[in-house]
Amino acid sequence: MAADVPRTLVVVPTYNEARTVPGTLARLRAAVPEADVLVVDDGSPDGTGEVVEELAAQDRAVHVLHRSGKQGLGSAYLAGFRWALDRDYAVVVEMDADGSHQPEQLPSLLAALDPSSGGPADLVLGSRWVRGGRVQNWPLHREVLSRGANLFTRLATGIPLNDATGGFRAYRASALRAVDLAGVASQGYCFQIDMALRVHDAGGVVREVPVLFVDRVEGESKMSNDIVAEALRRVTLWGFQRRGAQLAALLRTTTAAARRRRPS
Template sequence: MRTLVLMPTYNELGVLESSIEQVLAQGLDLEILVIDDNSPDGTGGLADELSLKHPQVSVLHRTQKQGLGRAYIAGFKWGIEQGFDFVVQMDADGSHRPIDLEKLTSQAHSNRLVIGSRWTPGGRVENWPWFRQVISKAGNFYARKMLGSPVKDMTAGFRCYPTAVLKSFPLSKVQAQGYGFQVEMTLLCQHFGVEIIEVPIIFVERIKGKSKMTYGIVFEAFWLCTKWGFRR
């Protein structure tokens, strides 16, 4: 079974090489696709260099920054076209620990979404200030209640999807771009009868670079969850 790790990047020059080499060091027979949104710091060029060094690494260059959702959808389509059986969403900044990859891939199934969860028993975050933990927990609680979902970490970005499932989704109609994208994809899985399981992971706050979290991303997720909840 072929598995592809998707790593969207935007200004990740200082961490990309380490992240890729740590993933490859796990010995899980994975391939990596770096999806770069024309990073002005040269991340795309570094990704090209790493693809020459490591045959398991490919690069998808996009002409502009269009949001996390569009980047992942482009990666989904690339993975489907290349014949992969599973795709894993993974941050390129080191927040998602490569050592946790096996927890996701070992549970992969042709009709199952596997979520690396911070808020299921055994999961946690490291180096987050208390207020960010409150925002994340409150946001997930709100999404869960509004949408009638049992998933504890609906905004989690560390996930493993079967491409057979993604082929059946109307990906062109996905609205959300920020963390709301994870919620929307979870809803699609529920709607199409895909099994969803959560495995506990440790999320580590990045030590290099700048977080992409903005108030706009938070508001988008809140607004979409509210809209979807009233439609339910």
């Protein structure tokens, strides 16, 4: 890896992605040849782990972490984060293997981490819902669900992000070390909101860059009613907690100001 490029690891969780993962990894290695790749496979019945093992045997930058059984997206990313931090990577990327995230756009995410690109960033989100971002081949109900979930997240939590649910993102390792990863229990797409909130609340700078999101052409979406329900439940709880804390702080400030105005 070039001396002026931070050590970067791209974490790619997989479950039954044997048909798509070779092409995704080939495009990724071509787009960002300096980066290493860790595929976290949850015991895919279709042999995804074995396919990646064969690719790793031909490319020293490709690694695979085998896990027993389907343990969830959030758990897979946390395992990848720990693997990266244990090996002193400076930047850790999240990316799907199903073709929805375009590897050719990863350089723009990595560039946005650079202070010279407009200020330091600790987390860069590939955003579908900022100017220049877009989706392709998505059914209307998926777009409505995504836009609605992000609007609800902004209103409930106050976090100033347009696409907190997106899973194409790059973290500085220092940002991951600054949050309590052991306390993250979220799964599914709620995990992405949870991590963005934690980095933001820890004082990290979160930036969004536009990306193209392409609906998968093979396999089945992992979106389910349980994932949607978890996100709704957790974001609502976080919203009550955050708004309650803001109200309590406002009351304390108002009370203190009133006491100062009283005649002695």
